[in-house]
Amino acid sequence: MTVGLRRIRWCFAILWVTGYALPGDPAWEIVGPVSLLGKPRSGVDAVALYRSVQARYRAMQAWPERYDRRHWERLAAQFRTVYYRYPTHAVADDAVYMEAEVYARLFRTGARDEDWQQAVDRYKFLITEYPHSPWGPTALLRVADLYRAKALPEWASYVTECARLFSEARCQKVPDYKSLLAQVRSARSEAPARPENVRARGLSVLQGIRYWTSPQYTRIVLDLSDAVSYRTGVLRDPDRLYIDLDQTVLSRQIRGQGWELPTHAHLRQVRVGQYLPDTARVVLDFDRIKQHRIFILESPYRIVIDIFQRPWESAGQAQSRAEAATRPTETPAPSAPADRTEDAAAREIPVPEANRSGTYSIARQLGMKVARIMLDPGHGGHDPGAIGVGGLREKDVTLAIARRLREAILRRWNVEVLMTRDDDRFVPLEERTAMANSQGVDLFISIHANASRDGRLHGVETYYLHWARDPHAMEVAARENAVSTAKLHELRKFVHLILQNTKVEESRDLAEYLQKHLIGSVRSRYPTRDLGVKSAPFYVLMGAQMPAVLVETAFLTHDREGRLLADPAFQDRVVQGLLEGLAAYLEAQGSLANLTRPSDT
Structure with a gap:
């Protein structure tokens, strides 16, 4: 039982x-x-x-x-x-x-x-x-029915696009296709012609596509009129990455347009098309897809695609690798006697210091060269930045300091110094990072002047990329990014995604050294406050593959500091502090010996 x-x-x-x-x-x-x-x-x-x-x-x-x-x-x-x-x-x-x-x-x-x-x-x-x-044509016409139920004009386009997307024969097999097509033709013959009003239909417009490329790195930026949801996917044979932009139409300027990239690029071309009546598709054609990441920036809304064909390598790393490959094998020298001379000790390779976490990065362990530094004077062109005492503009202060710092670095070390701008021009924030990545720079330093609604606030602070830990840091990032703090909070998931491949520890170390020596240099002649090293989601640092920091040199909106920022003597103190902080960082990295000019030895 x-x-x-x-x-x-x-x-x-x-x-x-x-x-x-x-x-x-x-x-x-x-x-x-x-x-x-x-x-x-x-x-x-x-x-x-x-x-x-x-x-x-x-x-x-x-x-x-x-x-x-x-x-x-x-x-x-x-x-x-x-x-x-x-x-x-x-x-x-x-x-x-x-x-x-x-x-x-x-x-x-x-x-x-x-x-x-x-x-x-x-x-x-x-x-x-x-x-x-086989469900494709039926699904397309189901969308048409749903749009018609809400009286959305796109329903007609979904019917007429059926033959283009699939084939007339496949569409004819759907029972409702002929009747829907007849209704579309009847409605269009009776309705008066009206100019297209994209915004009234709640659609975003893909306005343009920009790109920066090098043999190892490419950045693509999609400029849109409004925020959109999007989907991505990878297709093989040949390799393609596509981005479908929902509720989006192409602007007249880019319809049918294609972008062929330089022959050295692993990304061959970029194509766009109106895949569905309210869905635009961007296709990136590759020789072979390796690694990519996608994130958004606001005000204006744009989608950024970073593509890496191989592990990213800076100019200094490339030089170190090339020299190691060509260096002849040497017979080990006999051990030095215990009573070494001071001259012999001075010629030793410096031992790098541990970073804040007590560990050694690969760069510190190997004493990597620093061959190329990029300075980024904030703002420029139609973007004046903060306006301070007497109408002083942030864009003018940052350019003056960056030029002085470039000359000081070149006088001291045998290194290449690049600038994101060397005159009064506007450079988008995402372009500045793309320039650094595509040119393989070893360090990226963005120079700014601070501002606050509280005119009493003054001092120096230095930032690296991470999520903000205090409201003031969030406000500074929002001002430099030209967005609201609410918009910044929406970027949290993208910041964490980017940080997975960002040199956070090295960036924080660089910020610590710059802040320490900048405060010391300025305080030697002028009173100021040490506001410390902080983290915040600055657009200009997002996606940087090298140690990257943003320095807020002083407050334009403070009565005393606002006047000092226009003074060349004060600018020299700022430059001297940044130079000494950079030297201390390079020494801790074990890189300083590689930079000394021949005339200095």
Whole structure:
């Protein structure tokens, strides 16, 4: 008897797990069968999983009065489970389509905006991710129906675009296609011609594409009129990275345009197209995709794509590697006697100091060369930066200090010094970092003058890229980025993504040395406050592959410091402090011996 009961229980368990439990069964309502299946093991599991969820869908359609919204949402999640687990299986596109159908049904019965959006998103996902799916034309026309239900004019474009995206023959197989096409033609013949009003339709405009490239690094910037959601994907044979911009149309200036990159670039060209009536697609054609990252910047809204063909290498690292490869193998010299002379000791290679965390970076361990430094005078052109005492403009102060610092570095060390600008011109923040990355600089120093609504605030502070730990740092970053603090908070996830490949420890060390010596130099003649080393999400530091810092030299809005910033003598103290801080950092890195000019030895 016990064995018989056990067999009966096993039979019911199998029916329940495989999806054949009776509709309305309380146990099914508590826990969906899919959650008990675990991770499927083969294509057979994918088919069984899809069929079980599909059977449940048919049962719920047969007895809709037994099920509420919670059951339909769970059903949509179970269809989603199928293509999440098996994205390349033959049933994946079927599962995507069925999930969209569930949300479309919820919208028809409840008229909720979130259901409408979910249905549209799932149908579009099917069209873009599974372009060869037999469901493609049907999904496109379902989107047209949903747009028409909200009286959105794009519905007609979705109907007329069917033949272009798929083929006339495939579209003809959809039962509603001919009637929808006739309705579109009738509506267009009756409606008076009106100029296109993109903003009234709630669409963003892809206004332009900019890029900077080198053999190892490329940065692409997409300039948009408004914030958008986007999807990305990688296609193979040949390698392509695409970015689909939702609710976006192309500007007239870039329609049909392509960008062919220099022959040294691993990225061959950039193409754009209106993939769907309200979805623009940007395609990056590669020789081979290695590594990329994407983040956004606000005010104006732009999407930044950084592409690395190989591990990034600075000019100093490249020189060190080249010299190591060509250096002949030497026979080890006999050990020096215990009573070495001072001259012999002076010729020893300096031992690098440990960083703040008590460890040694690769650069410190190897005593890497510093061959190229980039100075970044903040603001410029139509962007004056902060306006201080007597109308003094930040852009003029930063350029003057950067020029003086460049000359001081060149007099002292055998190193190349680059400037993001050497005159009164506007350089976008994302371009400054791209210049540093593409030219392989070893250090990046952005020079600024501070400002505050509180005219009593004064002093010196230095920043490195990380999330802000105090409100003042957030305000400074918002001002330099020309955005609100609320917008900065939205960037948290992108900052953490970027920090995974950023030299945070080295940047903080560089900031510490610069701050310490800058304060010492200024205080030797002028009273000032040490506001310390801080972190904040500065756009100009985002994506920098080398140690990068931003120095706020003094406050333009403070009565005394505002006047001092225009004084060449004060600027010289700032330059001297930055120079000594740079020397201390290089000595700690074990790099100073590599920079000494021949005339100084």
